Amino acid sequence: MTETEPEKRALGDSDRKLLSHLRIHRRKNRDLKPAKLAPNLTPGQRIADQVAATMGSWPFIIIQTLILFVWVVLNVTAYVQRWDPYPFILLNLALSFQAAYAAPFIMMSQNRQQDIDRRDAENDYKINIKAELEIELLHEKMELLHQKIDFLREKEVLSLIEEVRRLCDQRAGK
Template sequence: MRNSLDADRLSHRWFGRPHAELDEEERQVLDRTAARRPITRDTNEAFAGKLSFGDRMADRVASFGGSWTFISAFGVFLAVWAGLNLALGRGAFDPYPFIFLNLMLSTLAAIQAPIIMMSQNRQSEKDRLDAANDYQVNLKAEIEIMALHEKLDELRDRQLGAMILKQQEQIDMLTRLLTEKGR
């Protein structure tokens, strides 16, 4: 920004309040707009840089755990487990009602649920980052549109003023001609 006077003048013009009263996002957008700098940023890149190994692993687990591949593979595993134990009869390692299988399913659910919730929480954070970026981009676009309207209004007023001056010159010339002819 060129100086604080410009910041205040632009703030009053586009936000209707002093620069000091703007919130941080509005101030940042106003300063970048005045400096003709872009406001957009790649939120995916910014967010990906903050992910730890555990975060990336949780995202992969959640991605696989919520896929048809997982559901199909797990369905096949359950069918094989039950079929094998039923076929072995009395020598089965987990006879009907498959108590060990139920224990493994409960353990899997107990581990998988918080991992999926961690991934969903991170996705919510990313969505908030995207929303904040969208707000800034929209605010900058709105400011740019207002500035364009001001320029168009100024241009129209200048052209209208020039037209009025030209018409006044023509009226003055006609008045002078009529006055000279009437003598």
């Protein structure tokens, strides 16, 4: 039995082709530098990422809360001329504009991140398949080694039996 026979037994042609493809893919990606793996972002994508990162941060929330608090206090107490009295129509308009423009930026950034995550998940799946196939090959090779060891043990036991018989015949003949 050759070493390739267990591989043929355990893995079909499609599995061996897939494993070969994954090994080649790994070698190609190992040579790539991180800069080559990162996609080139368009200015719009960079802006969308920056807006999403800024609006999703605690400093932005704290600063916006302070601005809203000062706006409301100044308009309620009339410390400064009331430029936006109680129902705060101007404030509502400003916040509506902010939400109207922020939502598409955030959605663009999330969609791009979703594409990256999908690509990473696909790569993880390929790695898991490759690991599974490699482990299966290792199991087969271990089984082959066990079979060879068992064969050698049997051969050794038979040779020892023959040697014992020969020695017994030799003693009986003396």
